[in-house]
Amino acid sequence: MSLFEHPDFDQHEQVSFFHDAESGLSAIIAVHNTKLGASLGGCRMWPYANSQEALTDVLRLSKGMTYKAAMAGLPQGGGKAVIIGNPRHDKTQALMYAMGKAVDTFKGQYVIAEDSGISVQDLQYMATQSHHVAGTSAKFAYDGSPADGNPAPSTAYGVYMGVKAAVEHVMNSSLKGKTVAIQGVGHVGLRLARHLHKAGANLIVADIFNEGVEIAKNELGARVVDPQEIHAMEADVFAPCAMGGAINDKSISEIKAPIIAGAANNQLASKQMDKLLLEKNIVYVPDYVINAGGIIDIYHQRNESSAQALRAQLEQIGDTVKNIITRSQTEKKPSEEVANILAEEKFKFS
Template sequence: MNAPVIGRKLQSVENGMFDHPEFRGHEQVVFGHDRASGLFTIIAVHDTRLGPALGGCRMWAYASSAEALTDALRLSRGMTYKNALAGLDLGGGKAVIIGDARSAKTPELLAAFGAQVDRLGGTYITAEDVGISAPDMEIVATRTDHVRGTRATGLGDPSPYTALGVFCGIRAALRHRFGSDSLEGRRVCVKGLGHVGMDLAGQLHRAGARLVLADIHKPTLEDAAARFGAEVVAADAAHAADVDVFAPCALGAGLNDETIPQIRAGIVAGAANNQLAEERHDEALRERGILYAPDYAINAGGVISIALATPGGDDALVRSKVEAIDETLTRIFERAERLSLPTQQVADTLAEERLAAA
């Protein structure tokens, strides 16, 4: 995909912004390009009622600019709800960079992205996400102060805290479903062994879970399987594994019309963002009797760490707040059961109540 073609596509989707199915009252959507580095980025600011919009930057080889825009709009809205539900005084935003992170990412491109963030004057605060690492954020920070997750702004890489929050959330789901949060002997399928998924797999293994693992990168999968004594399944079949818990930790939209009827787990609880392909799929999960941990509630550990960390400080406050994800999910599960509502709808309501109060 060459630069002139991308440029024309970006212009066409920008012109139709307000008709986009994922546009939900976004305050600002910025299309950025840097000729010298080849940067093409979209920064979406969804809501700043609680504070500046905080959300990571994702670099991905999107099939089209329209696909990138859809991801930015959905992810930024999810960050609004995630930050609200986590009790943070921050709004929601997200950035995407169009390109293959393995081959197209350069220091010049990252610096150019930092300059794009800086032009927003603090309305949007960036951090790492899929395809963008903590060292990458150090480069971004050379061009803007509106960045978190660096050594200068706190605890660095947020992925261990995301993994901790998901681990706590899985235990909350087990307790609600089975009356005990013990993982001893429980079968858990982790799909996606990036930084978060691998860390989560390690925590689950140490807690006594029997793991089933899936990842598109074969060497990573084989290494993890050997380390944890785990079974291996194909990535496109992970959702149908015969397990107690399915933990999607890769990309979103994996819970859809095709996969939901095939799920054998009683619990879906993982780190991936935007797991539901469409909002109606939360009801589809409920109708099948599957307990779903809303993604932005269970995976908030990373954003909590970059929001609350202080330079040179310890992580006691952060860990305490992340471990409280257990309590948040318990509240969601109990209200959903009492009102016979899908858990995502209940989580949305709780987040919207806080936004309305602001």
């Protein structure tokens, strides 16, 4: 299948494939749209089954970043990078150097940041080869705590504000006593769990790795279930916080939670899931709306700003979520369709 005929190709401005035999780098960088500004998006390292799977992911993720930036009101476009490989076994300093060189070929039209499988240290290695690397350090954190450049705390706080807003709007209730099923308790999911626990929510968690699960169980009193069953739990909110495609042909009939709101990108396996969720009276909070905290953080770090200004914009995510849910219910349109219309008004017709 060629790039232009790929079902997830959406008038992307540039898609580049990189291979470096010496370091073993196999990567793809996709720039979707730069009408509002240079594209920014994280780099994901994952053991994709093949290059076609990696291409699908980077095309969808980069498009999502365009919509995410537009909905967050940021003057930047959307891009993304993926490295094919297992971050726990295949990652080397040389690999990160090679990735930095790849980023530099875009001459600033793509700015790379952190995503699954990539750390602040990895970005620092990339930054030795390119000036177009974000998240290598930070001037402040939204809550005044020490900051190292990792945007995960801001992403988690933004998701928390979105979950809180959805529960308030749909159930006319606080989070106290509500049950949230979190699929994936990594850098963002575990932080989200802590926010929810502090707000009085009950937690059910699952992950393919044990570290976060054990912390959630011992520190937060979370109930642990099998990763293949987490979506079907009796809960008030299902929060996908792992890889994409959590809402698919199989899982959609098994989801019992009346609200879906989580940190994962590309939660809908296909466009039709949005409509099917509406028909099932399940309120879906579009992923690129609720998980925008990371790019909001990076924007504030790269410009003259403050912890207070960052926190205020993160908390606006809750207001945006309520607005989208209201319009979805009033107009009887799927929530992602509503969000897409609002985003496209900004980057297509500005």
